[in-house]
Amino acid sequence: MMSTSGISPLGEAREELLREASLSAASGREKAQEESGPARSLLVFFLGAEGFAVDLAHVRKVLRPTRIARVGGAAPEVLGLMNCQGEVLCVLDLRRILAPGKETAPAAAEEGKFIVVVQHDGKEAGFLVDSVRDVRELPASSVQPVLDSIDPSRARMFEGTVACCGQFVGLLSPSACLNP
C-alpha cells in the first residue's frame, strides 16, 4: 500500500529509522567526545607488517609514486625527488628514518606503494610506505605513551602509541620525522 506522498509505509518507517540512527550516532559521538576529550583523525599505514599512524592534520596528500630522481651526496634516507603536480617533492625512506644507523634493505620497487606527503612547520616531505590502511577517528585520550620496549633513538620519532587495526600502532611525530 502506498501513502499519499508516494512513499510506502515501509519506506517511511525505514527513513524514520535511518533518521533516528543518524541522530543517535551523532549524540553518541558527542557523548564520547565529552567523556574523552577531542577526537584525533589519524591516517594509518604500514611498513611491512608494522603499523604506523600520523595525525591527518599534517597529511597534505597521499600519492602513488611516479619517477623518483635520485640525488647524489644526499643522506641515505633520501630516496630522491619527485615531480608532484609541478612541485618538487623530496621523498624519504621512512624505514631508514626509523632505524637510524642500521642497515636496512634498500627500498624495493615503488610499485604498489604509496607516498604520504607530510607537512609540519613549513616543511614538507613525502614518506614512502608499503600500504595505506585507513583513517581512524580516535579520542585524543586514547593516545598512550610510547612503549618502553622501543629503542630510545627510535622512540623520539613517536608522539605515542594507539591501539588500532588489532595491534599497537606508533603515532609518528611529524616534526621528528621531517627534521634530520
Add this chain to the structure above:
Amino acid sequence: MTAGSVDLLVVDDGAALRGYDCRDVVRVEEVAGEPGGYLVRLGRLGSPREVACREVLGSVALTAREIRPVPEALRERITGEKPWAVGLTERGMYLLY
C-alpha cells in the same frame, strides 16, 4: 641565454643529473684511461672548481617557469656542494649547481 632563462650543461654524475650554468664552464676534459669519465672545470663566474662525472649529456635551456626551489627536506640532508635550484622539465629533473 635570454632574460628569464638559463643555459645548462647537463652531466650525469652516476647517481643523478646535474646542471651547471654554461657561462661558468671553463672546459670539459675526458679523463685519460677512464672510459666514460669526464672532468668539468668551472669558475668563469666564481671560484674555480672541478666536477667529475660519468657522462656529459649536452646542454639544455631552462626558463624561469621550469626552475623550482630545492625542498628544505633535501637541502638539510645534502653534504658537500648544495644545489641552488631544481630544474623541472618534461624531459627530466636536474639539480642545478
